[in-house]
Amino acid sequence: MTLAEVPLVLMLIGLTAYAVLGGADFGAAFWQFGAFGEHGGALREHAYRAMGPVWEANHVWLVFVLVICWTAYPQAFASIFSTLTVPLFIAAIGIILRGTAYAVHAGTAREIERRTIDGLFSISSLLTPFALGTAVGAIASGRVPVGNAAGDELTSWLNPTSLLVGTLAVASGAYVAAVYLAGDAARAGLGELAAAFRTRALGAGVVAGAIALVGLAVVAYDAERLSDNLFAWPALAAVAASAAAGLATLEFVRRWRFEAARYGASAAVASVVVGWALAQRPELLPGLTVEEAAAGRPVLIATIVGVAVGAVILIPSLALLFGLVLGGRFDEQAAERTSDRATLAPRRSRRSLTAMAAVAGALGLLLTLAFDGGPFLALGVLGLLTFVALASVALGAAAAEDDGRKERL
Amino acid sequence: MIWFLLAAAPFAPVDQEYVFEARQMQALSFAVHIPLVCFGIAFPAFVLFMEALWLRTGDPVYRTIAKRWSKVMLALFAVGVVTGTILSFELGLLWPSFMATFGEVFGLGFTLEAFSFFVEAIFIAVYVYGWDRLSPRVHFLSGIPVAIAGFTGSLTVISVNAWMNHPSGFTLEEGRVTDVRPLEALFGNQFLWHEVVHMYVAAYIVAGFLTAAVYAWGWLRGRRGRYERVALVVPLTIAALAAPVQIVVGDWAAREVAREQPTKLAAFEGLHETEKGAPVHLLGWYDDDEVRYGIPLPRLLSLLAFHDPNARVAGLEEVPADERPPVNVVRVAFQTMVGIGFLLAGISAVYLLVWLRRRRLPRSPWFYRAVVVAGPLSVVALIAGWVTTEVGRQPWVVYGHMRTEEAVTGASGIPVGYATLVLVYGGLLVAVAWILGRLARAPLDVQPGPGGAAPLIAGAARKDAEREER
Ligand code: HDD
Numbered sequence: 046m047t048l049a050e051v052p053l054v055l056m057l058i059g060l061t062a063y064a065v066l067g068g069a070d071f072g073a074a075f076w077q078f079g080a081f082g083e084h085g086g087a088l089r090e091h092a093y094r095a096m097g098p099v100w101e102a103n104h105v106w107l108v109f110v111l112v113i114c115w116t117a118y119p120q121a122f123a124s125i126f127s128t129l130t131v132p133l134f135i136a137a138i139g140i141i142l143r144g145t146a147y148a149v150h151a152g153t154a155r156e157i158e159r160r161t162i163d164g165l166f167s168i169s170s171l172l173t174p175f176a177l178g179t180a181v182g183a184i185a186s187g188r189v190p191v192g193n194a195a196g197d198e199l200t201s202w203l204n205p206t207s208l209l210v211g212t213l214a215v216a217s218g219a220y221v222a223a224v225y226l227a228g229d230a231a232r233a234g235l236g237e238l239a240a241a242f243r244t245r246a247l248g249a250g251v252v253a254g255a256i257a258l259v260g261l262a263v264v265a266y267d268a269e270r271l272s273d274n275l276f277a278w279p280a281l282a283a284v285a286a287s288a289a290a291g292l293a294t295l296e297f298v299r300r301w302r303f304e305a306a307r308y309g310a311s312a313a314v315a316s317v318v319v320g321w322a323l324a325q326r327p328e329l330l331p332g333l334t335v336e337e338a339a340a341g342r343p344v345l346i347a348t349i350v351g352v353a354v355g356a357v358i359l360i361p362s363l364a365l366l367f368g369l370v371l372g373g374r375f376d377e378q379a380a381e382r383t384s385d386r387a388t389l390a391p392r393r394s395r396r397s398l399t400a401m402a403a404v405a406g407a408l409g410l411l412l413t414l415a416f417d418g419g420p421f422l423a424l425g426v427l428g429l430l431t432f433v434a435l436a437s438v439a440l441g442a443a444a445a446e447d448d449g450r451k452e453r454l
Numbered sequence: 455m456i457w458f459l460l461a462a463a464p465f466a467p468v469d470q471e472y473v474f475e476a477r478q479m480q481a482l483s484f485a486v487h488i489p490l491v492c493f494g495i496a497f498p499a500f501v502l503f504m505e506a507l508w509l510r511t512g513d514p515v516y517r518t519i520a521k522r523w524s525k526v527m528l529a530l531f532a533v534g535v536v537t538g539t540i541l542s543f544e545l546g547l548l549w550p551s552f553m554a555t556f557g558e559v560f561g562l563g564f565t566l567e568a569f570s571f572f573v574e575a576i577f578i579a580v581y582v583y584g585w586d587r588l589s590p591r592v593h594f595l596s597g598i599p600v601a602i603a604g605f606t607g608s609l610t611v612i613s614v615n616a617w618m619n620h621p622s623g624f625t626l627e628e629g630r631v632t633d634v635r636p637l638e639a640l641f642g643n644q645f646l647w648h649e650v651v652h653m654y655v656a657a658y659i660v661a662g663f664l665t666a667a668v669y670a671w672g673w674l675r676g677r678r679g680r681y682e683r684v685a686l687v688v689p690l691t692i693a694a695l696a697a698p699v700q701i702v703v704g705d706w707a708a709r710e711v712a713r714e715q716p717t718k719l720a721a722f723e724g725l726h727e728t729e730k731g732a733p734v735h736l737l738g739w740y741d742d743d744e745v746r747y748g749i750p751l752p753r754l755l756s757l758l759a760f761h762d763p764n765a766r767v768a769g770l771e772e773v774p775a776d777e778r779p780p781v782n783v784v785r786v787a788f789q790t791m792v793g794i795g796f797l798l799a800g801i802s803a804v805y806l807l808v809w810l811r812r813r814r815l816p817r818s819p820w821f822y823r824a825v826v827v828a829g830p831l832s833v834v835a836l837i838a839g840w841v842t843t844e845v846g847r848q849p850w851v852v853y854g855h856m857r858t859e860e861a862v863t864g865a866s867g868i869p870v871g872y873a874t875l876v877l878v879y880g881g882l883l884v885a886v887a888w889i890l891g892r893l894a895r896a897p898l899d900v901q902p903g904p905g906g907a908a909p910l911i912a913g914a915a916r917k918d919a920e921r922e923e924r
């Protein structure tokens with residue numbers, strides 16, 4: 046691997062995480078779509094609840110992929126976005142609708158409102174992965190030339206490979222989601238729901254597998270270059286790994302072993318992404334190799350170092366969040382009444398705080414007005430900010446507590 | 455031949471009929487995103503402040519407020535995430551040539567921003583879902599990364615904007631950048647610091663006055679219990695301290711602009727001719743190279759911009775006509791921001807004086823009416839400020855290096871996209887307003903909604919507080 050390829054690997058990791066975690070989110074909404082029957086309500090609520098705490102974090106992966114792309118391969122990013130304007134705009138609109146429906150749904154009261162919101166949520170959850178999938182298909186089948194809107198605005202993403210990848214994105218999301226939801230329901234002791242999602246997982250797994258198989262044929266017909274590489278070492282190994290992981294997952298689900306299935310499903314999706322990358326190597330876009338597309342050395346190094354440093358913070362944080370969620374700590378029954386007693390030390394003198402704030406404010410004002418740059422200006426601005434912070438603490442606490450004291454008198 | 459040109463310069467300028475619509479679309483998306491992120495920046499601090507008061511005093515009212523607000527915070531965060539993602543898409547959808555040419559120079563800022571958002575998204579979930587599930591101390595600590603990430607996130611993204619306004623850290627050779635020094639471009643840029651500080655203070659002003667406005671409205675309608683008073687007093691105090699400071703920071707910003715972007719400064723004031731001892735005009739309209747119907751304040755511009763009443767101020771005439779920004783847009787936006795800035799500082803002064811002397815809230819309903827108006831006005835100031843900065847940067851997207859029409863996409867359909875976005879964002883605003891109103895009128899149970907995003911405000915919160923107080 047060369048330096049120029051490292052950011053691409055990071056992007057693929059992000060893309061896999063998005064396809065698995067974000068895909069599971071989209072898929073959860075997919076299952077809400079048809080769920081109006083007897084268990085419909087419970088099913089829909091369960092889907093919302095299970096993805097609650099991780100919703101935002103899952104979607105940052107998409108942003109992560111985009112920003113690495115435009116930093117490390119700016120020409121490729123610009124070519125992709127200008128040619129694939131239509132599907133990407135559709136995805137963007139889907140993201141807005143979805144986010145809005147998600148934020149609003151908790152406040153719906155009447156059944157008709159709930160249905161409207163859930164419907165909007167589900168439709169946008171289908172639209173977004175489908176549109177993003179068509180864009181991936183366009184890149185994979187070499188339909189995005191280098192340049193500002195240089196490709197065809199319609200056929201670039203309305204073609205067999207694109208439609209296939211779009212469908213596969215929806216199906217694999219539905220599959221991963223069903224596996225996750227079955228696992229969550231089993232953990233929460235909701236046997237009936239777990240069984241319902243298990244059935245769905247099995248069904249979706251078979252469908253996704255079938256689409257993938259058909260897909261190989263479609264790619265062979267529609268995207269010659271891609272398929273030539275896909276059926277040769279090393280990409281073929283990834284394809285085989287994906288198939289194996291997919292089959293293993295189905296077996297895990299059948300045996301009610303949802304934890305193992307969770308990882309198996311993720312591995313299946315990851316292998317598809319890896320296979321695609323290997324098949325396309327070394328070209329990013331037709332006539333543009335990764336080496337040619339890459340930004341300058343200092344930029345690549347800064348990006349890699351930045352990501353590495355970020356990962357040091359990110360990985361333990363993600364582990365914490367998923368640990369809490371998967372450990373059931375956020376489930377409803379985990380709620381307990383924690384003590385209402387004070388636990389912090391009693392307050393420090395408010396007067397000294399006020400005095401410090403006043404000094405910082407006066408100093409800040411003088412320095413900020415007097416200097417046009419340099420360390421003294423910086424000191425002045427810091428003084429001003431310190432003033433706001435300290436005075437807020439002193440006055441805010443005083444105002445709130447005095448009010449309480451008056452109340453008690 | 456044409457083929458050859460295309461091959462040689464794939465991102466050469468294109469003919470785009472709808473540059474104006476593209477700019478409007480970008481501006482609209484920002485105008486929706488920015489007020490939301492003010493809550494992502496400042497609200498965590500408010501909520502933590504309330505929780506700290508609870509931990510220290512054991513008074514349950516603080517805990518109730520913190521818990522309620524944290525849910526509002528989560529809902530607004532979700533919408534902030536969505537609107538921010540749209541912005542990232544639009545950079546590629548609307549301005550591919552800008553991204554292709556300069557993406558590598560400023561991209562690092564966004565890469566670091568992404569990590570801030572990861573941290574913010576993770577800990578906001580731990581915090582909001584962790585009520586009653588984590589020990590009080592751990593719970594409080596889990597909120598601190600949210601507040602920090604709000605700051606680092608805005609620092610890194612504003613570093614990009616500051617770079618667009620005052621670019622450095624690269625060499626441009628035949629339309630391609632070479633010798634890129636990303637850290638220098640983003641963080642070695644003095645333009646960054648006033649923008650960050652000004653925006654950060656603005657976020658506290660906007661979140662503070664808007665929150666206070668909700669409870670001031672309640673006060674006017676007779677909801678004046680302890681819960682409402684505390685929920686009013688804390689954000690109001692913070693905003694009231696930030697508002698006067700913002701004037702000093704704004705003065706610093708203006709001096710930086712005067713030094714680095716003299717044409718933008720000239721547009722603030724509608725100054726056509728380069729002058730010594732230049733005046734400021736209040737109000738009025740710029741027409742035929744001068745400000746008409748304005749109230750002149752002699753020498754003030756020189757004094758403000760350079761802290762010297764006789765300083766020489768460069769006018770618009772210094773640059774060719776096609777390198778000047780649209781003066782009236784910039785000027786009106788600037789005056790709106792400054793006017794509102796002084797108004798907010800005035801309201802703040804009244805509040806702080808009454809409190810320091812009498813140790814109570816003002817009693818006149820006019821004060822509460824003023825606070826109700828101050829909320830939306832602070833948002834107007836925020837957007838006006840960004841219009842000042844961004845339209846004042848025109849016609850450049852990268853100041854002095856690339857013009858906006860060179861940055862734009864060659865794709866068709868911008869008007870369709872723009873119209874769609876207007877509809878969708880209109881729907882978003884209606885939906886959010888509807889749900890806030892619904893929740894205010896028909897209080898839900900204390901249970902957090904399944905999405906955890908139930909923004910329970912005013913009425914619902916009051917019921918809950920009363921229950922807990924009993
Ligand atoms: C609540 C919001 C708010 C308030 C009350 C003010 N501002 Fe502001 N202003 C902003 C919010 C803002 C901002 C956050 O919208 C901007 C846009 C870019 C930036 O850095 O901050 C801004 C930009 C901005 C700029 C342009 C900076 C640039 O182009 O880099 C100047 C010169 C000022 N402001 C000056 C002032 C003055 C003299 C004020 C005094 C009353 C003032 N602002 C109040």
Ligand code: HEM
Pocket residue numbers: 101104105108487488490491492493494495530531532533534535536537538539540541542545571572574575604607608611612653
């Ligand atoms: C003044 C400018 C900006 C500030 C201060 C700002 C700040 C923030 C903050 C604090 C958030 C967290 C979400 C929230 O609190 O609601 C956020 C979200 C976001 N912003 Fe901005 N932003 C700015 C401009 C931009 C721009 C120019 C872009 C991209 C082009 C952008 C992209 C994003 C994205 C992608 C998110 C979602 C992050 C996530 O998924 O968690 N923002 N922004």
Ligand code: HEM
Pocket residue numbers: 477478480481484485488549552611612614615837840841844845848850851858861
């Ligand atoms: C901090 C990050 C920001 C970045 C990276 C950024 C970037 C951009 C870009 C690329 C454009 C299009 C090119 C151009 O018209 O020059 C633009 C235009 C614009 N932006 Fe920003 N912007 C930022 C913050 C904001 C905010 C917070 C607002 C608030 C409303 C804003 C308001 C506008 C407006 C009004 C335009 C259109 C200018 C015109 O048409 O004259 N920007 N910005």
